[in-house]
Amino acid sequence: MYDTQSTFKAIADPTRRAIIGMVADREMTIGEVTDRFNMSRPAIAKHLRVLRDGGLVSVRESGRERFIKFEPSALKDVEQWIEHFSHFWDDKLSKLKAAVEKDEA
Amino acid sequence: MYDTQSTFKAIADPTRRAIIGMVADREMTIGEVTDRFNMSRPAIAKHLRVLRDGGLVSVRESGRERFIKFEPSALKDVEQWIEHFSHFWDDKLSKLKAAVEKDEA
DNA sequence: TTGACATGAAACCATTTGGTTTCCTATATA
């Protein structure tokens, strides 16, 4: 299990957030991700490691390629932390959501 | 105007997230915040500077004291980024949201 | 008005971060 701190650290970098946006669309190899940045492959590989440590992506090996897949559950944790404060800006939605979650429990 | 990157950076640190939780409850002076951590006052002051740069707190001066106040709107921006991916874990809400947005278009 | 209190600011330090280049290994393919 990854810890929430690693997830916060992972999404703090703009390159990594861009990577998340890409692989959330579809699985991509490390090479494909690298091609979309003006940055060396090892640099991207390091970012991917941080993303994996934060539970935001997983890696599937196939031959000599590694496919990067978005893993959403970690982001959900971050969202839940933010939800603690959402009543500050959105009273209506937060009440609705609380009601929905109560029904599902 | 603060930029979203500063906000992501600000919430990446556990001490700063703890500070947010405290001052969201009520306004606190820098000294009060410091008292709740095993850390020097200048260290806390630095964290508060980062939080202010990220738009997460504001400072009200009163005599020799500075009152730190939580500012929620920056967190809302982070939440909106996460919302881009929320359909991965929350199909019901995402379908509702998509429907609403379609109606509004 | 003198001293205590709340904070700011600067200098310093070790570690982390985000990048590079270079070299190595394994898998496809001509």
Next chain:
DNA sequence: TATATAGGAAACCAAATGGTTTCATGTCAA
């Protein structure tokens, strides 16, 4: 089999980060 391709790993570097100590400043209160 020889070569190109995908990626891993290590060494290195500059800058940013998160902390410290020390000193200066303004405000409150005895």
